[in-house]
Amino acid sequence: GAGVSQTPSNKVTEKGKYVELRCDPISGHTALYWYRQSLGQGPEFLIYFQGTGAADDSGLPNDRFFAVRPEGSVSTLKIQRTERGDSAVYLCASSSGRGGTDTQYFGPGTRLTVL
Amino acid sequence: EDKVVQSPLSLVVHEGDTVTLNCSYEVTNFRSLLWYKQEKKAPTFLFMLTSSGIEKKSGRLSSILDKKELFSILNITATQTGDSAIYLCAVEAGLGFGNEKLTFGTGTRLTIIP
Numbered sequence: 001g002a003g004v005s006q007t008p009s010n011k012v013t014e015k016g017k018y019v020e021l022r023c024d025p026i027s028g029h030t031a032l033y034w035y036r037q038s039l040g041q042g043p044e045f046l047i048y049f050q051g052t053g054a055a056d057d058s059g060l061p062n063d064r065f066f067a068v069r070p071e072g073s074v075s076t077l078k079i080q081r082t083e084r085g086d087s088a089v090y091l092c093a094s095s096s097g098r099g100g101t102d103t104q105y106f107g108p109g110t111r112l113t114v115l
Numbered sequence: 116e117d118k119v120v121q122s123p124l125s126l127v128v129h130e131g132d133t134v135t136l137n138c139s140y141e142v143t144n145f146r147s148l149l150w151y152k153q154e155k156k157a158p159t160f161l162f163m164l165t166s167s168g169i170e171k172k173s174g175r176l177s178s179i180l181d182k183k184e185l186f187s188i189l190n191i192t193a194t195q196t197g198d199s200a201i202y203l204c205a206v207e208a209g210l211g212f213g214n215e216k217l218t219f220g221t222g223t224r225l226t227i228i229p
Contacts, residue, residue: 004157029215042119042203042219043158049149056216089156095214103149103163109156 002026004107006092012113013082021077021110023092032075032096033104034067037089046090049075050097082114117142121204121220129228132194137221138204139186147214148180149171151203154220158203161189191225199227 005024013019023034028049033042045059049069054091057067064082069075079086089111118141128134147165147173148227149157162171164187171178175194178185191198202221209215 020175032177033216035217038124040221041132042205043217045216045218048216050214055214059216081120091158103160104217105160106151106158111156 004092004094006107006110007079007092008110009108010111010113012115014115015082015084017082017114019079019082019112021079021099021112023075023077023094023107025075025092026105028035029094030072030100031095031104032069033095034077035091035093037066037109037112039088039114043091048075056104073107076096079112082112086114087114098101117206117208117216117218119204119206119220121202123222123223124221125224125226128194128225129229130194130196132227133190133192134194134225136189136191136202136204136225137186138188138220140204140218141185141207142206142208142218143177143183144208146207146209149205149207149217150178150187150189151205153201153203154199159200194225194227196227196229199225201225 032049034046037043048056052070064080066078089109092108093106095102122137150161162178167182205217205219
């Protein structure tokens with residue numbers, strides 16, 4: 001596609017439920033990133049994929065968070081047993097993956113609200 | 116731990132004014148500094164800076180990097196109401212050839228009054 005797309009745009013769930021957030025990167029981009037942005041803050045890194053593998057998952061806050069990218073394109077961020085503190089905008093970005101100075105392009109995000 | 120600090124946190128000016136937004140950083144193995152504009156949810160790319168003293172320009176926006184003093188500025192001249200947004204500064208740092216995560220500042224919220 002022309003840009004990074006994310007679905008759903010908004011997700012409201014109850015504490016303790018499981019959610020999945022989807023990211024479709026720019027066609028041909030091998031690098032994919034997930035960030036989380038809380039109100040009044042800049043985005044914070046969660047995980048980075050190069051192809052199908054997670055090259056850096058150091059930003060995942062705990063084991064309730066997991067992400068996959070089985071075919072090296074679409075990625076899903078999965079959150080188990082959601083907590084109110086998980087409420088935030090989850091942003092996905094992609095880049096060409098060629099390394100060096102490689103620009104990350106962001107999607108519109110998913111606003112997650114945990115009641 | 117990598118750190119990016121932006122100032123001011125908030126700025127309100129009148130249409131036509133010129134503004135300067137600041138970004139300072141402390142990172143290990145600096146690679147690049149990026150500016151993004153965030154109007155609703157999606158940050159949109161403005162500039163990537165890798166070399167000191169070379170100004171990047173796009174229309175009324177320009178930016179420059181000082182790698183000795185570890186800061187960058189984003190200038191917007193003849194501001195318009197459409198410039199109202201949060202401006203994010205981010206730094207990419209790392210040793211390897213591959214891609215690296217971005218560390219963001221908290222952003223500067225710019226409001227342009229007609």
